[in-house]
Amino acid sequence: MAVKNIGIIMNGVTGRMGTNQHLVRSIVAIREQGGVELANGDVIMPDPILVGRNKDKLQLLAEKHNISRWSTDLDECLADPHNVIYFDSQTTVRRADAIRKAIEAGKHIYCEKPTATSLEESIELAKLAYGAGVKNGVVQDKLFLPGLLKLKRLIDSGFFGKILSVQMEFGYWVFEGDWQAGQRPSWNYRKEDGGGIIVDMFAHWRYVLDNLFGNVESVSCLGKTHIPKRVDENGNTYMCTADDAAYATFELEGGIVAQVNSSWTVRVNREDLLTIQVDGTHGSAVAGLRECKIQHRINTPKPVWNPDIENPFAFTEQWQTVPDNQVFDNGFKIQWELFLKHIAAGEPFPWDLLEGAKGTQLAELGLKSWEERRWIEVPELSLEVRKNGEAVNSAR
Template identity: 80%
Template sequence: MAIHQIGIIMNGVTGRMGTNQHLIRSIVAIRKQGGVELPNGDKIMPDPILVGRQESKLQDLADKHGLTRISTDLDAALADPYNVIYFDSQTTVRRAADVKKAIAAGKHIYCEKPTATDLASSMELARLAREAGVKNGVVQDKLFLPGLLKLKRLVDSGFFGRILSVRMEFGYWVFEGDWQPAQRPSWNYRKEDGGGIIVDMFAHWRYVLDNLFGEVKAVSCIGVTHIPERWDEKGERYTATADDAAYATFELEGGIVVQANSSWTTRVNRDDLLTIHVDGTEGSAVAGLRDCKAQHRVHTPKPVWNPDIENPFKFIEQWDEVPGNTVYDNGFKVQWELFLKHVVIDTPFPWDLLEGAKGTQLADLGLQSWEERRWLDVPKLSL
């Protein structure tokens, strides 16, 4: 059995997502389990170098998790041939420039989404990576959530018959920061810093819709800044210049209609922070982050609208849980393992920088639709 040590530059892991999902629950977890096992019995052992601007933060993070390599010099980390993968979870406005440097240095690329702040920049990254011949991938974590995997199983089995419509509700109340600290960083609410829920969430909705139901063909969107003032991490008041809610309709191939509400200004009265309700001719389902419940046509009740009597139906109880039938690992970790295998033994990895650019495209079109108050078609992208 051979151990393949893989040096990984991890840039931006002092942020919330970078620390929790990518470092602790993915790379550190993979190291603790003894690496990623390959079909021949060999193992891949990731060896991260934490890169950022504040050495003290990097050192503290490394010490907590038994790591030894840190650096505030990205160029030096890129120049080291031991480091073969570059990972980026910085804020969106910083990502494209450093990914380009990593491509020029011949590193394989794995990064968070959105891959850039505009479609032209996202497409440039995809083209540069292809021309350089480096392997590349974009985090598309929601595809690996237990609830969505169960939903995908229903879709693939033909359970729904012809899918008619999808309704997506995402969000929760993000505190303004004055009387309770906000649970999201303040840059999320400043357009000039790459913030906004359309830029953030439409990158997710593109790959979720494309992979589960069919390609997105058109979009209509209204964005809103419901909370005009917030307080930052230092307790200082600032003006929110980015949208904190978006109300969109998407048309998919096959005529499927999707209604998607995304909001950081809503209080949750549903089963999960994200719910996806799918209606088809043969059945319906509702999926959350971990659970999924379904109702087939033969089990569908026949309610009659009558507001003059107490509702005799307990609708929530009329659905059946879709069993897991397996053990689900952390979605970020699962995709990391797939990308590591892609780099070492060239197994397939379809979620590349071009797929990431599709998310940026949908966000750009959503913002344009909002500005122009009209439907927009979603053109096919190709390199």
């Protein structure tokens, strides 16, 4: 058994998501479990170097998690041949420039989404990566949530029959920052800083819908800025220039209709912050982040509309819980392990920069639909580049 140490530049991990999900629950957890074992018995051991602009935060984070390397000099890290992967979880407006530099340095790319602030730039990054011959991947974490894995299990088993519709409800109340601090950073509410729930969440909904139910073919979207003013982390009041809620309908291949509400201005009266209801000819399911409940057609009640009597049905009690049947690990960690195997052993990893560009595409078209108040078709994205004289088409 050989241990393969892989240097990973982790840029932007002092933020909430970068620290908790990518560093602590993924890379640190992988190191503590003894690495990632390959099929031949070799072990991949990630060797991170934390990169950012605040040296005090970096040093504290590194010391807390027993990481020996940190730096405020990205160029120096990119020049080090020990570092073979560049990971980016910075704010979106900073991401593309750093990824370009990493591609030029010959590093494999793994990054958060959105991959860039525009579809044009997202496609450019994908072309640059494939042209340079570097492997690349984009975080698509919700595919690995226990609730969605159970939903995928149901789909693969044929439980639903013909899937007719999908209804997704996502969100919670983010405090305005005056009498209680907000749970999200203030830049999320400024369009000029890359904020907005459409830009943020449509990147997720694209890969969830594409991978579970079928490719998104068209979109109708209405965005809203329900809260016009908020208070930032320093106690300063600012005007919100980005949307904080989006009400969208997507048509998927096969005629499936998906209705998706996303909001940071909603109080939760459901079982989870994200619920996905799928209705089919043979059965229905409602999945949250971890749980999934089903109702088959043979167990479906037969209500009759009658507002003049008390409701005789306990509808929520008429669903069965899908069992775990497996141990579910952290979704970010699972995808990190898959990407490390992709780098070290060439194992498949379909969630590349082109897939990330599809999320940016859907966000742009959602914003356009809102602006023009009409349905917008979603054209298929393809990517052809030249490598060793041969055309490579990475469209899915």
